[in-house]
Amino acid sequence: MPELPEVEHVVRALRRVVLGRRIMAAEMKLPRLLAGSSPASFKRKLRGARIDDVGRRGKYILIGLNSKPGSATDQVLLVHLRMTGKFLCVGTDEPLPPYHHVVFYLDDDRRLVFCDMRQFGRMRLLARKALAKLPQIQALAPEPLSEDFSFDYFVETLSQSRRCLKQLLLDQTRVLGLGNIYASEALFLAGISPLKAANSLSKKRALRLHQAIRDILQEAIDAGSTLRIDFGDGNGSYFGTTERFWRVYERQGEPCVNCGAAIRRVVQGGRSTYFCPRCQRR
DNA sequence: ACCCTCACCTGCACGC
């Protein structure tokens, strides 16, 4: 569901709410979302674990357990929210929210709850040293807001693919952090057609796209979240907005904010792409 | 190696 900016906010919210807490017990009500271990060992390994750090790699959330120096049971709980996953924190006297699948009983009389309407979310508990060796993690492109996502890297990546730009931007092994909304938004900011082949982009326009990717992600992080639906902030409340910030996403037929031409919707790889046919040249 | 399609789920909006 969420793209990098939303995951970043979930991570920040989790830090505020659960950092330093101990997990007294865990309940796994949907074993299907658990990869790499049985619900029984998941519960056993989590019992008594202290939440020492919360971070992220791309759209993966990394919850570090017992990671303080000298700890023998240094583990990471890897969580991917996919489409509709969310964390909520509720008191023991409050009812559990709809679609709750995992419940972590914390040592401060609250429960951290993982909810997921569509059940696409995934969770995995593993030793910290095994994390970097996980193929899905290993394959991820550099963090888009770090120095590692350099212009040289981007140009090289573009040159290696004949796919159209929109699809390349969604490929987390090439460009990390964009999803269906921000891929369209980044291409609009750069003034480049989503239908253009990646390896046909000039260096000058690649520079604009590289900057647009960073700008759109940073802007969304700074805005809190540009998600239209409510999104749990891990504190039992919600942030997010019912307003649309998006310049092109879900605006087919509406006038372009730059030139007034009608925004178009096309389908690429089975997913909607929105763009301005006048501002975004091939 | 690359790239495409589909499967995984539930809910909602829409047209008939």
Added chain:
DNA sequence: TGCGTGCAGGTGAGGG
């Protein structure tokens, strides 16, 4: 009202 269809922010398996 009820039913069928298409669509929804993401991956990852499998196949050409």
